[in-house]
Amino acid sequence: LLERGVPWGQLDEQADFSRTGTDSSPRGLIFMYVAATRNALVRKLSAATNLKHADVERLSVLCAETIDVGPGRDLILEGDPVGSVHLILEGMAFRYKLLPDGTRSIVALMVPGDFCDLDGAILGRMDHSIATADRSVIVRVSGDMIDSLIDNYPRLTRALWWCSLVDEATLREWLVNVGRRSVAKRMAHLFCELHRRLSAVGLVEAGSFRLPLTQSHLSDILGASNVHTNRTLQGLRRRRLIAFERSVMTIPDPKMLEAFVEFDANYLHLHEAEHDAVFF
Amino acid sequence: LLERGVPWGQLDEQADFSRTGTDSSPRGLIFMYVAATRNALVRKLSAATNLKHADVERLSVLCAETIDVGPGRDLILEGDPVGSVHLILEGMAFRYKLLPDGTRSIVALMVPGDFCDLDGAILGRMDHSIATADRSVIVRVSGDMIDSLIDNYPRLTRALWWCSLVDEATLREWLVNVGRRSVAKRMAHLFCELHRRLSAVGLVEAGSFRLPLTQSHLSDILGASNVHTNRTLQGLRRRRLIAFERSVMTIPDPKMLEAFVEFDANYLHLHEAEHDAVFF
DNA sequence: CGCGAACTTGATATTTGTCAACTAAGGTGG
DNA sequence: CCACCTTAGTTGACAAATATCAAGTTCGCG
DSSP: OOOTTOOGGGOGGGOOTTTTOOSOOOHHHHHHHHHHHHOHHHHHHHHHSOOOHHHHHHHHHHTTOEEEEOTTOEEEOTTOBOOEEEEEEESOEEEEEEOTTSOEEEEEEEOTTOBSSHHHHHHSBOSSEEEESSOEEEEEEEHHHHHHHHHHOHHHHHHHHHHHHHHHHHHHHHHHHHHHSOHHHHHHHHHHHHHHHHHHTTOOBTTEEEOOOOHHHHHHHHTOOHHHHHHHHHHHHHTTSOEEETTEEEOSOHHHHHHHHTOOGGGGOTTOSOOOSSOO | OOOTTOOGGGOGGGOOTTTTOOSOOOHHHHHHHHHHHHOHHHHHHHHHSOOOHHHHHHHHHHTTOEEEEOTTOEEEOTTOBOOEEEEEEESOEEEEEEOTTSOEEEEEEEOTTOBSSHHHHHHSBOSSEEEESSOEEEEEEEHHHHHHHHHHOHHHHHHHHHHHHHHHHHHHHHHHHHHHSOHHHHHHHHHHHHHHHHHHTTOOBTTEEEOOOOHHHHHHHHTOOHHHHHHHHHHHHHTTSOEEETTEEEOSOHHHHHHHHTOOGGGGOTTOSOOOSSOO
16 A cells, blocks of 8 residues: 555656545545545544645645665664654664663564654654564654644644553553553464454555564564564464464464454554544 | 642732742733742643643633542542543542452652543543542642643643653553563662652752552562562662652652663653743 | 551462473484 | 675473462451
């Protein structure tokens, strides 16, 4: 759905009308349609809040400058001041903290449509680091733009705030996960979550999605040792709850996996409200 | 510092000038001074962002209606729609989730100056429950007020957003804590955090603060069993790192406790910026 | 003075971590 | 195209951390 490296600003004339079924739309609506189709962020926000034409246009304008980053690269480090905000367009990134003994703890995964350091921009300084897990296409938005957005676009501000609150809700669920579930269930829960989140942005096909994480990444997400993560993964494979190789995760029966952990997706706040303002 | 049940709006004439050392302040400044002294929220926000006179006044107006709640009472339950927002004035509350098997996981502690369900107000529905840990005085702000605030007070909106981002940062640190530290260190880390947070709102006296949590609460925060929590607590007591009885926590040597867990308070974002706009 | 909740203790079971070796896969220079 | 090298993944044996179970004991309060 997202074509690698094509800035949305240039996509106006490539609109696919199969969904609107009309060619009499004013240019602005075409733009919005393209943006909404191509941009996981706009899609996410539209599902949750009632954005108006001007909001979506403004949001799309933000996304002029994209950068292409290889896998395993730090985007920003703990302690850095934050001047600009990054938004994942393609690929995957993660938030992490290093303990004094060198142990790593991964505290969030970011998929297309997610902001990386919106929090840092408001708080002023990063209290954690961010790195890519995969080759990624990322939009850089200047801090000034965020500031002016807060001053002039209350609906958009609310939408971005909404984003950071969904991140927070996810963090709460991860905390429950690590605090109160066995490693096998933690792992299954993580995979259920990713399945849902990636489905929501159209990145799951036939139960499969790209998951560019090593077992070491998984360990640092789940708070487990590498050895135990390895054995747990094998356990889930043996039960045919998942298949995972070469960075491709396949969940043959999502219902079964969700039943295994009694997964409740409410915390992801997907499809929270029916949107009505984006296309009309 | 906070006198039980006295709405701040009525405190104008009770101002204590010991800190300003002047009696020529215009009435507005007196009001702001009182609000900033009495209201942990205003204090917190002022430390982080540059609020103007009108912002502080607006913030104080929000706090007209207070309610008094006993300990161990649910304020709001998972799944509830959120119509109004609660702010802790006095006491302590916590966020929690219940797993299908009845296990509880506590995912946040709220102290005076913290919002309870600002997240629910923006997201629309609670994805977790909130209960008091102690008898508490709580301000109820209507959702409409929050809405109009977002539309008309961008600086305040940013300040409230800032609050929710600090909550998020705290959640990340809790996740690291539970995922990567032994129970003893988790516990020490929690106590370090509370010491800092309560100090910031003036609730620590001579190394002691009220901590109305049972060992069962602690277990559900730390992701440990009751028995293990009990033994770990005894271990910290034996090493004279803490004293904790009758809901009073005493930390004889905070430096020593912080050294024990290599505590780094950056994530709390206290004293982030020097404020200049509140008193002048 | 008695009752329930909170706390404490010992014995034992389970989960998970650590260590040390080994195998497989992908990438690189000759 | 192969030899090498590095990283990721795998395995078994063992140790440590933590949970569970089943009794107590103490504390606060009516």
